[in-house]
Amino acid sequence: MEQTRKERIDRGLKVRTGGIYAISSGREIMYLVGPRLLLIVGILLVPLFLEFAPYWKRVVNIMCVYALLALSFDFLANYVGLVCLGGAFFVGVGGYLSAIFNVYLSIPMYLSIPLATVTGAALCTVLLLPCLPLRGVYFAIVTLMYPLLFTRVIEALDVLGGTNGITGLDGFPNQYVEQYAIIVVMLLSLFAMRRFVSQDIGLVIRGVKDNDQAVRASGINVTSIKALSVFIAALMGCFGGAYIAHLYMWAGISLFALDFSIIPIASVVIGGGGTLVGAVIGSFILVPLSESLRFFGTLRIVIYCAALTGFIVFKSEGLMVYLQRKYHQFERWVKV
């Protein structure tokens, strides 16, 4: 019986664009720049297209927040090896801090958001510091508990507005500022993260994930590298939280809700772990889908979870890795 197997070969165009010759013709340049430009321009144009659907403009804002959270999860899980099931913790800390700055200390919004982002990330890092020597299951368990812990503490002590939350935050001056603030930050962090992980420090970080003993043997402090990574991931999460607090002009315990933990994870799995872009694409698919399923109530969580499990079991590489392969390579059947 004649047997065949599938062979994958890089496209000639991909090989040509590997070096300096990429700038030799427009086609090569477009091959490299095209997909990136499509994402950037596409996302920047979305608010203009949605001019007549104000509800969906809100959805785009939330979608970008989830994209940021997904980026932070993807970075922590697939580069540093820390599975953080509590993305909501970052959101909650960022949101509450920005509410404290804005309402209690009456710092204007354009200062309170960045301030909340940085102090929030520092606070998250300090709070997670005891758990940083842990890996895998242990870290996942502990981070899963942190948002719940904070919810309980706020409920029990009745501080920070208790169950009612803090109201009266400044809103954004107009819709365009509101939208482009998050879109620009999201795109900037996406490309900044891509650049960050391909630098030397990115190599060390991946080393921590694969073999932390080897990293330690090289004289590098593993815990400080992990703390740095958590700080970076928390920056994105806290910005998302601070932004949401100002968007709704309210910070409450729903900032610690499960949605902020589970949807980013689902987006990363669907988009393709370890690609960073995949995380963003995944949340662009999931969040509008979940909005259109809002009618079904909690059934939508069931739907994501089913999608999540299905992707993990049957298509664990995710959409983005699949698309990249199709873009860069062609396939053919050859005789064995």
Place this chain on the structure above:
Amino acid sequence: MEILVYGIINSIILSLIALGFTLVYSIARVPNFAHGALYITTGYTAWLCMNKLVGFPYPLAIVLSIGITAAIGALIYRFILIRIRGMEISEIIATYAIGLAILEGLRWGGLRGMTFTLPPFVPGSMDILGVNIDYQRLIIGGAGILIFLLLYLFTHFNRVGLALRGIAQDERAAMMLGIDSDMTAIASLAIGSGLAGFAAILLLPLGNIIVEAGYNVLIFAVAVCVIGGLGSWGGTILASFIIGFAQILTERFLSSHYTMVVALLAIVITLLVKPSGIFGKQKELEERV
């Protein structure tokens, strides 16, 4: 005196909750984050059997619902976890997703409000050492001790139980002796889920069947297991006594809001002082999964 009696009962409750989780982790090396969901599923199935369907008698409903939960556990392993075994991140996310899907699916399917309750086995209460305690809590204490004994006997004097222990101790050596790793993993998930179900049947008569209880059960199970050392049974029981008494003390002297906080603080402190848990097998921090 009240603290002593209720502390012991509370500790047994915690160890019942944690037993299934630690059993699955020690044998199949899968952190079963669907544990809380299986717990609630059992309660809901038992409720359905008694109230919606033909109106089964209580004992039959109990047996049936535990059986169904055990089967669900086995099926989860057979069809989903078996494909991703060994990939930690995927295992955590997949079991967590399954658990969430079950819990939120039940919530959507009508498990809301306070109308879902299981009756206690024997209503009423009595005085022990001057402390008033209801029969259900006494039954929990007795059944808890009984189940520990049964598990001990099962794992020490039964072929299947010995095989499970063999896989837990050294998977490769056990496989060389002809023990099927996947079959024992399926068995361990079935038993672990069955234990979650058993705990549910015993504990749910004390309160309502609500979805949030599923999350709390998962958290307490995990807390106890981390403090006792994941995969160590003696550690689990000891840790549940520590947390159990700590909780009763906080409930008595502070407020019941803090019980969860105590569990979490205990975890953080344990991780700082002795990261592998009280009876953790891993000697070095870096060896921890």
